[in-house]
Each structure stands twice: as structure tokens, then as C-alpha cells.
Amino acid sequence: MRLATYNVEWFDALFDDDGELLDDGERSARHDVTRADQLTALGIVFTAMDADAVMVIEAPDNARPRSTVRALERFAEVMQLRARRALIGFANETQQEIALLYDPDVLRVRHDPLGQPTGKKGAVGAPRFDGTFRIDLDIDATEDRVVFSKPPLEIAAETTGGVVLRLIGAHLKSKAPHGAATRDAAMRIAIASRRKQLAQAIWLRRRVSAHLAAGEPLIVMGDLNDGPGLDEYENLFGRSSVEIVMGEGDGPALYDPHARRALTQRVGAINTTARFYLKDEGRYLQALLDYILVSPDLAARHPRWRIWHPFDDPGCLRVPELRNALVTASDHFPVTVEIDI
Helix, strand or coil, rough: EEEEEECCCCHHEEECCCCCECCCCECCCCCCCCCHHHHHHHHHHHHHCCEEEEEEECCCCCCCCCCHHHHHHHHHHHHHCCCCEEEECCCCCCCEEEEEEECCCEEEECCCCCCCCCCCCCCCCCCCCCCCEEEEEEECCCCEEECCCCCCEEEEECCCCEEEEEEEEEEEECCCCCCCCHHHHHHHHHHHHHHHHHHHHHHHHHHHCCCCCCCCCEEEEEEECCCCCCCCCHHHHHCHHHHHHHHCCCCCCCECCHHHHHHHCCCCCCCCCCEEECCCCCEEECCCEEEEEEEEHCCCCCCEECCCCCCCCHHHHCCHHHHHHHEEEHCCCCCCEEECC
16 A cells, blocks of 8 residues: 655645636746646646555645535546545644545545544643643643644544554644744744644654554654754754654654654755745755654554655656656655555
């Protein structure tokens, strides 16, 4: 089975309110790319991946009258994809949903959120992801109240062969210090944002730990917007959110070879899954942000990971149509894992 995670930059901007594709020459939300060009590129990428299921990060909006499921299933129909059914969990207010696009002939799935609802007062432990999480992050005897701007998508899945597993789609998000008038103000916003992101990682890790303790096969997929050494505030808090979610030094650990390489090799080459243009510097920045983390029992099945990077992956580089499509489709590149389940 091939599973993928793919952050599609402003996928929502490619659909009208009825879920029909805006396949025209108007500008997409991506810089200097038309909607028709982005849609064509996405069709090429999704077709080339040929995944049994894709965790779509920044999926189309689900606020009325728009529908994430309707838009994704229409996209799959037009592009003639095997992964032609869509599933969404808790919708959010960012126009960037988390959804699963999957092949119903090989996989049965349902949204299965765990934890208790909290209300605005929140709860400690590992409450439901659409609630409020109470945690004292800095040991000041004052609890922080944290919410997910994009609640993770929890899925109970079963293959047609009868293998049962859990999938969690995640998009942890920190906020850029927009509007900060001074360097000190920007620093305060950045630190507060990282505190929130780490709290989200702790919340997610507690759910992961419960699944691992129960012996359940688990895959956490998505954009964690963080990685070892990504910014100067990591040392302030000791660990990156990726390390927290993986469970480094905290019981059974999830595994992703790209994350493992980054953790053990602080200096030197690392894999990357995203490419952003820095206007002020006139160059591109590459980062490792997207992961497929698997539980120890699944790691023992010798899965095979691949980052569909247009310049680093030989299979993508030597096919000009695919290479160019990956650059046009999004500022992130897909990550896939092939596993015998």
C-alpha cells in the first residue's frame, strides 16, 4: 500500500463554491501561476504518485456553501484518480482543511476522534482535538489554554485484507510575527507562537502514546511546520515539536528516516520537503517540514519512504513534465511511504 502526505498551497483557490474546478487563465493564489497551470500540475503529480490514500494538507475549505469532500472528489473525477473518495474531520476557520483522499476499493475509513469534548474551560491529559488543552508550559503555576487552529484528523482505517490501523493527519502551525513594529515585539510573538506549537505537539504526542500503549498500528502524517534546528527558539524550549511527536526519549518512538537523519546529523546535508522564495534575499530556502511517522510494528515491516523532490529525487528529475509540475503545483513536495499491510 502506498500512502502519501501532500501540502497543496492554497488548494481552495482552485474551486468555486460548488466544488467545480476553476480551470482558467486567472492567477491562482500561488505567485505567478495561473489556476489552469496549477490544476494541470496537480493532476500530473497526483497521477504520478498513484497513492492508495493521500493526506491532503491545506485541502479546500469546508465553510458553507463550500465543501471539502465535494471539491476533492470532483478533482479526483476530473483527473481520473484511483483515490477518488474524500474524508474530512473537524472543519476549521482557516480555509485550509485536513482531508484524506483515498481509494475505496482498497481502504475503508471513518473519522474517529478520541478524547472527551472539553468546552471552553478545557481539560488536561489528551482531550478531543476540537477542544481546549490546559497545560503549564513554563512551570509558572499558570495554565496555558491551547487550541488547534487545524484540529488533527483521526481516522480508523481497515484494508480490504483486514488489517486495522490508525491514521492521524496533522498540520501544526506557528504564526509569523506580522505586524510587529520592533525586533523585541517580533521576538515576543515568535516565542509565544512556538510555545503554542509545542503545546500542540505535546497534546498530539499524548494521543500517540495511548495508541502505542494499546499496541495499535499508527501512522502520523502531515506538515509539522518544524524540525531539528529550524529556528533559534528551539534551544529555548529544548526540543522541536517533531522530536516531541516522535517521542524521542519518551517511551516507544515513531519513525521516519528523514526525521531520524535530521536529528542525528545537526550539521551537513538533510532531506527537504518544501521550498520557499525569500523575497528580501532573492533566493530559495529549503526545509524539512512534512513527515510520515510510523509506529514500531509498522517500521518492522521495512516500509520505503520517498520525498518527491523535483531536483533531489532522480525519478522526478529525469522526467521534465513531473519535475516542472512539482515546482508549479505547490511550495511543498509530496512524501510517500510504501508498506506491506
